Amino acid sequence: MRKFYVLSIVVNTPLITEFEYRWNVEDGNKIIPKIGQFALVPFGRRKMLGLIVKIKNKSEFDEGRLKNVIDIRDHFTEVSNDWISFCNFAANYYHRSLGEVALSCLPRNLKILQRKTFEKIKEKINSSIEYQTKNNDFLPPKLNDEQDHAVNTILKNNGFCTYLLFGITGSGKTEVYLSVAEKIFFLRINTKLPQILFLVPEINLTPQFENNIKQRFPKLLVVTLNSKLSEKERLNNWILAHEGKASIILGTRLAAFTSLPNLELIVIDEEHEPSYKQQDGLRYSARDLCIWRAKQLKIPIILGSASPSIETWLNAISGKYKLLRLKKRSIISAKVPKIKLVDTKKNVTENGLSKVLIDNLRIRIENGEQSLLFLNRRGYAPILHCNSCGSINKCKNCSTYMVYHKIGKKLQCHLCGFNLPIPRSCSGCGEIDLKQIGKGTQKIEESLKKEFPDARIIRIDADSTKLKGSSEKAFNEFHKGNFDVLIGTQMIVKGHDFKKLSLVGVVNPDLSLFSNDYRAEERLFSQLIQVSGRAGRFKSKNHHSNDESVVIVQTHYPTHHLYQSLLTYDYEGFANSIINERRFAKLPPFIFQAVLKAEAKELVLVMDFLKKAKELNKCEDIIVNEPVPAMIRKIGGKERAQILVESYSRKKLQFFLKTWIPNIKNIKTNLKWNVEVDPYEI
Numbered sequence: 014m015r016k017f018y019v020l021s022i023v024v025n026t027p028l029i030t031e032f033e034y035r036w037n038v039e040d041g042n043k044i045i046p047k048i049g050q051f052a053l054v055p056f057g058r059r060k061m062l063g064l065i066v067k068i069k070n071k072s073e074f075d076e077g078r079l080k081n082v083i084d085i086r087d088h089f090t091e092v093s094n095d096w097i098s099f100c101n102f103a104a105n106y107y108h109r110s111l112g113e114v115a116l117s118c119l120p121r122n123l124k125i126l127q128r129k130t131f132e133k134i135k136e137k138i139n140s141s142i143e144y145q146t147k148n149n150d151f152l153p154p155k156l157n158d159e160q161d162h163a164v165n166t167i168l169k170n171n172g173f174c175t176y177l178l179f180g181i182t183g184s185g186k187t188e189v190y191l192s193v194a195e196k197i198f199f200l201r202i203n204t205k206l207p208q209i210l211f212l213v214p215e216i217n218l219t220p221q222f223e224n225n226i227k228q229r230f231p232k233l234l235v236v237t238l239n240s241k242l243s244e245k246e247r248l249n250n251w252i253l254a255h256e257g258k259a260s261i262i263l264g265t266r267l268a269a270f271t272s273l274p275n276l277e278l279i280v281i282d283e284e285h286e287p288s289y290k291q292q293d294g295l296r297y298s299a300r301d302l303c304i305w306r307a308k309q310l311k312i313p314i315i316l317g318s319a320s321p322s323i324e325t326w327l328n329a330i331s332g333k334y335k336l337l338r339l340k341k342r343s344i345i346s347a348k349v350p351k352i353k354l355v356d357t358k359k360n361v362t363e364n365g366l367s368k369v370l371i372d373n374l375r376i377r378i379e380n381g382e383q384s385l386l387f388l389n390r391r392g393y394a395p396i397l398h399c400n401s402c403g404s405i406n407k408c409k410n411c412s413t414y415m416v417y418h419k420i421g422k423k424l425q426c427h428l429c430g431f432n433l434p435i436p437r438s439c440s441g442c443g444e445i446d447l448k449q450i451g452k453g454t455q456k457i458e459e460s461l462k463k464e465f466p467d468a469r470i471i472r473i474d475a476d477s478t479k480l481k482g483s484s485e486k487a488f489n490e491f492h493k494g495n496f497d498v499l500i501g502t503q504m505i506v507k508g509h510d511f512k513k514l515s516l517v518g519v520v521n522p523d524l525s526l527f528s529n530d531y532r533a534e535e536r537l538f539s540q541l542i543q544v545s546g547r548a549g550r551f552k553s554k555n556h557h558s559n560d561e562s563v564v565i566v567q568t569h570y571p572t573h574h575l576y577q578s579l580l581t582y583d584y585e586g587f588a589n590s591i592i593n594e595r596r597f598a599k600l601p602p603f604i605f606q607a608v609l610k611a612e613a614k615e616l617v618l619v620m621d622f623l624k625k626a627k628e629l630n631k632c633e634d635i636i637v638n639e640p641v642p643a644m645i646r647k648i649g650g651k652e653r654a655q656i657l658v659e660s661y662s663r664k665k666l667q668f669f670l671k672t673w674i675p676n677i678k679n680i681k682t683n684l685k686w687n688v689e690v691d692p693y694e695i
């Protein structure tokens with residue numbers, strides 16, 4: 014009879030090691046450990062949750078001195094080997110430890126989950142499933158030819174394949190996902206209940222999606238996973254997914270790591286969205302990881318978009334992904350809105366609005382139709398500047414300008430939150446005539462209210478929706494038709510299926526054209542496609558007295574290729590021109606990148622550190638660029654700089670990082686640094 018086991022366990026620490034612990038079975042302890050179980054272990058002075066990755070008979074160390082495992086959480090099922098390999102892949106690819114990946118993505122409360130609590134969750138599982146079986150009186154629409162073709166192609170193919178469902182807004186991509194899901198649930202007779210993972214960019218912006226799914230599958234358990242859930246809900250939903258009880262897991266990027274024993278399909282809606290990339294901590298791309306996971310499990314993955322990311326598009330036209338197109342709007346009476354460019358060089362704007370836009374708004378308001386005004390927040394925040402000496406208020410902690418807020422009467426930094434009362438006069442020269450550059454959402458709202466005193470106007474942006482649930486409420490009111498005009502930033506462009514919207518105004522998109530960020534144009538184009546897609550989704554013609562819906566784009570540069578492509582909704586033309594630019598400029602996806610970012614109180618310290626890091630390795634086919642200050646050099650009093658590392662081969666880049674990163678760890682320094690693979694913003 015064996016007295017103890019030696020367990021190799023990983024915990025959430027950057028140290029790339031497994032730690033050995035002892036699990037005694039001699040004193041009546043019946044639990045036989047298994048790989049994939051979680052265990053509570055002493056780590057330094059703390060107790061941490063660990064994952065058992067190996068079970069040994071003997072240790073190479075003195076077994077008497079190994080620390081004891083405190084408890085093995087055997088009340089829930091162990092995670093699969095597949096899941097551990099998936100975390101291992103992510104750890105290797107992003108150069109993190111397995112423990113960091115596997116444990117940091119779990120619900121926090123798993124650590125303190127006791128047997129009793131778990132039994133309660135299990136009870137709830139059974140009662141909730143019964144509740145789910147009650148109603149079923151929903152008839153889905155009949156698929157059109159394009160949708161039908163897409164669904165059949167996906168179902169015909171067994172095993173792994175990445176599909177790009179490239180469909181214009183309103184073409185019924187959701188219907189395709191749901192039909193494929195339906196077939197998987199009801200036609201494939203399987204002993205196990207299949208699971209489907211749906212990823213969406215931001216849960217709050219796509220409330221209809223969740224309703225559609227629940228309406229379609231009233232008998233199945235649908236759970237959500239996103240950072241807005243309470244710890245309790247998150248644990249609950251994670252357990253339901255992990256135990257195979259939840260059939261549909263609807264989540265944001267963090268859901269990509271969920272343990273799902275019976276996963277049969279992954280859907281990534283709006284695959285081009287930047288929010289699939291985690292920008293801090295474990296810097297991963299949920300989309301890329303999901304593609305790997307689908308390949309590992311030999312299951313299909315569907316990427317959906319009306320304006321795919323350039324890297325996905327390139328993979329689709331090169332045949333690596335299978336391209337499925339939806340070119341028509343699915344509701345026959347719904348027409349794609351007509352795009353009109355207003356040249357603001359000729360049509361002077363007053364308070365940010367051109368006469369053409371005002372006139373169009375007036376018609377809609379008089380006809381009882383709804384309009385939406387989209388403001389490009391990036392670089393468009395109102396900033397106070399002095400007309401006589403030109404000085405502008407900068408944040409004392411950051412290398413950015415302070416933004417003027419009328420409400421609260423303050424200047425505020427949007428990075429660190431530092432704020433000041435609005436100055437009466439210029440701090441440089443004493444001039445009292447301070448003017449605003451740029452028109453914020455509040456400003457536009459004001460001038461609209463002046464122009465249309467009787468119109469019902471609502472604003473949705475980060476400032477107006479700080480309270481939990483306030484954006485949902487505002488959107489609901491707009492959906493119900495209780496407002497005529499909706500003004501907002503990025504938050505309003507996505508997902509919503511507005512049924513009474515016939516005008517979209519784009520107030521100032523131009524600043525994205527001159528960004529240092531090579532992805533800015535791609536992002537702008539996709540936002541414009543998205544926001545245009547909110548209009549013209551009428552179910553019947555009665556809603557709307559005009560012939561067609563319009564999108565009015567105010568721009569200084571109407572001949573720019575981006576706007577010219579937009580005029581005809583020519584995503585392909587736009588994408589091809591971007592691809593040519595990137596190929597010529599040797600930018601991703603034609604090159605692979607990683608970036609070493611560091612920060613400290615003083616820039617010289619950061620630069621010194623980076624120079625040392627640059628000297629560490631020389632490697633053929635790897636370009637290690639010079640250290641440079643970050644685009645936003647200073648945030649919260651910390652100076653930031655970085656080194657960009659590039660290679661034409663992903664493999665070679667990975668190989669280089671494998672030795673470079675451990676060597677950087679040997680540099681003696683207290684400053685904070687990290688390496689990001691496939692960075693999104695550099």
Ligand code: ADP
Nearest residue numbers: 154155156157182183184185186187188343344
């Ligand atoms: P997308 O996600 O491609 O922008 P949606 O999935 O939101 O488009 O579909 C737009 C609208 O069309 C929805 O109201 C949806 O219910 C409806 N719809 C989808 N497919 C069909 C169809 N085959 N027949 C009728 N209506 C459809």
Ligand code: ZN
Nearest residue numbers: 408411426429
């Ligand atoms: Zn600041």
